[in-house]
Amino acid sequence: MPRAERLFDLLQILRRHRQPVSGASLAGELGVSLRTLYRDIAALQRLGAEVDGEPGVGYVLRPGFLLPPLMFAEEEMEAVMLGIRWVAERGDPRLAAAARDARARIGAVLPAELRDRIGTPSLLIGPESAGSADTVDLALLRDALRRERKLALVYRDQSGAETERTVWPVALGFFDRMRMLVAWCELRDGFRHFRTDRMVSATVTDQRPPRRRAALLTAWRESEGIRCMDC
The missing domain is CATH 1.20.5 (Single alpha-helices involved in coiled-coils or other helix-helix interfaces)
Structure with missing residues (x-):
């Protein structure tokens, strides 16, 4: 078993016990020697886990420790x-x-x-297909999504016609060839998908949409028949 996985398992075992548990018991459950167990305890302590105890007495994990990446x-x-x-x-x-x-x-x-x-990764990212460049700063769109603010867009459709839109941002989709903003459009009174390479301009306003983004996301998924955004 890789050491990182073993340390994770050790933490899970310690979390199950409110009273000190002996090193021998921990080592037996992990299938390692006492010497290895002592090294793993020391490794957890270096990572910030408050593991109290010592050999021959037992160990207990104080609450509040969060798992690092x-x-x-x-x-x-x-x-x-x-x-x-x-x-x-x-x-x-x-x-x-x-x-x-x-x-x-x-x-x-x-x-x-x-x-x-x-x-030296064994899983690699393939070459990117040629696509259109974004015409707005995506950081603005992400800011609107995080703070739940309306966006004022000037949008150019496929035929080149421009319209001014006020939209309620729902999600930003990343595809191989382009990016797309899912939003409720006040002009069309419905959900629409806006390609970022067709946005002439985008401005984050101070106005909040009347519905929370989580509710909008659920409604959009239902309208598209999507169970999971990641599927």
């Missing part, structure tokens, strides 16, 4: 790093930079064996 299982870490690499290569400049920073931050605290593996 390195405590994912191997396949979970592979999934996380694949997603980060995709965003680093396909996201807009600010989102790509954030992905690279996140990758560096996670790599800095990983155990050596996992750090080596993410440095």
Whole structure:
């Protein structure tokens, strides 16, 4: 069993016990030697877990410790790093930079064996297909989504005709060739999908939509027959 996965399991065992549990009991449940168990306890303490106790007495985990990113299982870490690499290569400049920073931050605290593996990944991102460039700063759209604010758009349709829209942002979809904003359009009185490469301008207003974004997302999914955004 990889060490990162074993440390995760050790934390889960300690969480189940409110009273000190002996090192021998912990080692037996994990299937490791006492010496390995003591090293793993020390590793958790270095990571910030407040594990009280000592050999021959028993160990107990104080409440409140949150799992850092390195405590994912191997396949979970592979999934996380694949997603980060995709965003680093396909996201807009600010989102790509954030992905690279996140990758560096996670790599800095990983155990050596996992750090080596993410440095030489076996899951790769294929070449990007040619697509149209975004004509607005996607950071503005993300800001409107986070703060739940209406957007004032000037939008150009496929034929080149421009319209002014006030929309309630719901979600931002990232596709291989383009990005698309899902929003409720006040002009059309319904959900619409706006390609970011056809936005002439986008301005975040101070107005909140009359419905929360979570409710809008649920309504949009139902209108499209979508059970899960990630499916």
